[in-house]
Amino acid sequence: MLFGVLSAMFTPWTLAASALTLLVYYAWTKTRLKHEGSNIPPFPAPAKPFLGHSLLLKGDILDNLAWMRKKTGDIYSLNLFGQHWIVVNGYENLKEVLVKHADKTQDRPLSLASKVLKEDNHGLITSTGRNFKEQRMITNTILRDFGMGKNIMAEKVALEVQTFIETLESYEEKPTDVHQIVSAAVCNIICSILVGHRSRRKCLRKSKRMLEPPARPPSQTCPKLRYLTAVIRETQRLAGVSPLGTRAVSQSFELQGYLIPEGSQLFINLNSALHDQSSWENPLQFRPERFLDANGDVLKPGEFLPFGLGRHNCVGEALARTELDLFLASMFQRFRFEPENPTQLPPLKGVLTINLSPQTFKVKFVGRNK
Numbered sequence: 357m358l359f360g361v362l363s364a365m366f367t368p369w370t371l372a373a374s375a376l377t378l379l380v381y382y383a384w385t386k387t388r389l390k391h392e393g394s395n396i397p398p399f400p401a402p403a404k405p406f407l408g409h410s411l412l413l414k415g416d417i418l419d420n421l422a423w424m425r426k427k428t429g430d431i432y433s434l435n436l437f438g439q440h441w442i443v444v445n446g447y448e449n450l451k452e453v454l455v456k457h458a459d460k461t462q463d464r465p466l467s468l469a470s471k472v473l474k475e476d477n478h479g480l481i482t483s484t485g486r487n488f489k490e491q492r493m494i495t496n497t498i499l500r501d502f503g504m505g506k507n508i509m510a511e512k513v514a515l516e517v518q519t520f521i522e523t524l525e526s527y528e529e530k531p532t533d534v535h536q537i538v539s540a541a542v543c544n545i546i547c548s549i550l551v552g553h554r555s556r557r558k559c560l561r562k563s564k565r566m567l568e569p570p571a572r573p574p575s576q577t578c579p580k581l582r583y584l585t586a587v588i589r590e591t592q593r594l595a596g597v598s599p600l601g602t603r604a605v606s607q608s609f610e611l612q613g614y615l616i617p618e619g620s621q622l623f624i625n626l627n628s629a630l631h632d633q634s635s636w637e638n639p640l641q642f643r644p645e646r647f648l649d650a651n652g653d654v655l656k657p658g659e660f661l662p663f664g665l666g667r668h669n670c671v672g673e674a675l676a677r678t679e680l681d682l683f684l685a686s687m688f689q690r691f692r693f694e695p696e697n698p699t700q701l702p703p704l705k706g707v708l709t710i711n712l713s714p715q716t717f718k719v720k721f722v723g724r725n726k
C-alpha cells in the first residue's frame with residue numbers, strides 16, 4: 357500500500373518537476389543578491405543554498421547577532437532566503453544610517469503579505485515616502501492634542517498608578533505574576549487618553565478619589581528624584597526592550613567604505629549601542645551611577661537610545677517616560693520587592709518577539725511600613 361502511494365508520487369515526471377522547481381528557486385535566490393562580489397559589507401560565513409545564513413539566526417537572535425559582530429565587524433551582510441540584509445551595529449554607524457542618510461533609509465521593509473494585500477503605504481508603521489511624513493506629522497499632532505507630554509497626561513497616569521498600587525496591596529504579599537496587571541494598567545492609560553475615561557467603574561472611583569488628597573508625591577517632584585531617573589535609565593539601557601528595527605534602502609550609499617546597495621534591507625541593532633564596550637564601562641553591569649555626574653545631575657549620552665533614533669523614533673516616548681517615572685516612584689515608595697524563592701532571583705534573559713519581554717516570574721510586594 358505504502359509502496360504503491362510512493363511509486364505513484366515519485367514518477368519520473370514529478371521528480372523532474374521537483375528538480376526543476378528547486379533549480380529555478382536556487383537560481384532565483386542567487387540572483388537576488390545582485391551586489392554579491394562588489395564592495396558590500398562582508399558575510400560572517402558562506403551562505404547555504406536556499407537558506408542563506410538563516411540558520412545562523414536560529415536560537416537567541418540577539419546573542420547570534422552579537423557573535424557575528426565579533427567575528428565580522430560592526431557592519432555585515434546576511435543572505436536570508438535570497439534577500440540581502442545588512443546588520444548595522446554601534447552608535448556612530450546607527451547615527452550615520454538613521455540621521456545622515458535618513459532620506460535613503462526612511463522606509464521599513466514590507467512583508468510579502470502586506471504587498472499581496474496591498475496593505476502597504478497605510479498607517480505610520482508601513483507607509484513610505486511623503487505619505488510617511490504626513491502620517492508621522494498627523495500622529496504627533498493628534499497625540500499632542502490628546503495631551504502627550506503635558507501635565508494632563510501625567511494626571512491620567514497618576515490616577516492609574518493609584519489603582520495599580522491598591523491592586524498590589526490587595527495581593528497581601530503573596531508571590532504574584534504582575535504581567536497581566538501591568539498590561540491592563542498601560543492599556544487603561546491609553547484608553548483614558550483616547551476616549552477620556554478608563555471604564556465606567558473607573559469614572560466612579562475617579563470622581564471619589566478626586567476628593568481625596570493624593571497618596572503619592574505629585575508628579576512635579578519627579579524630576580528631582582534623580583537617582584530614580586538614573587535607575588530607570590540604567591534599567592532601560594541594560595534591558596534594551598526594543599532591540600531591533602528594520603529599514604529598506606531606497607538609494608545606495610556608502611558606510612565605512614562599504615556599499616549599502618539600493619534594495620537591501622537593514623537590521624538596526626539598537627542594543628549594540630546600549631551595550632557597547634566603547635561607550636559604557638562594564639556594559640553588562642547594572643550601575644545607575646553612570647547616569648549621574650559629579651553634581652548628581654542626570655546625564656543623557658547620545659548612546660542612550662532606548663526609544664530609537666531619527667525619523668522613526670518612538671512617538672510614545674513622553675508617555676512611556678511619564679509612566680516609568682510615576683509607576684516606579686510609587687512602587688519604590690510603598691514596597692520592597694522580594695523574589696518568590698529567596699535563593700533564586702528572576703531570570704534576566706528576555707523573550708524576543710517584536711520586543712523583549714521578561715520570562716514569567718513572581719514577586720512579593722512587601723509594604724515598607726512593616
Ligand code: HEM
Nearest residue numbers: 480481598601602662663664667668669670671672675676
Ligand atoms: C518603554 C516603552 C517604549 C519603548 C522602549 C519604545 C521603543 C521604541 C523604539 C526603539 C522605536 C523605534 C523603532 C524603529 O526605529 O524602527 C519605537 C517606535 C514607535 N513607538 Fe515606541 N516605545 C515605547 C513605548 C511606546 C508607547 C507608550 C507608544 C504609544 C503611545 C509607542 C508608540 C510607538 C510608535 C507608533 C512607533 C513607530 C514610530 C514610527 O515608525 O515612526 N511606543 N518605539
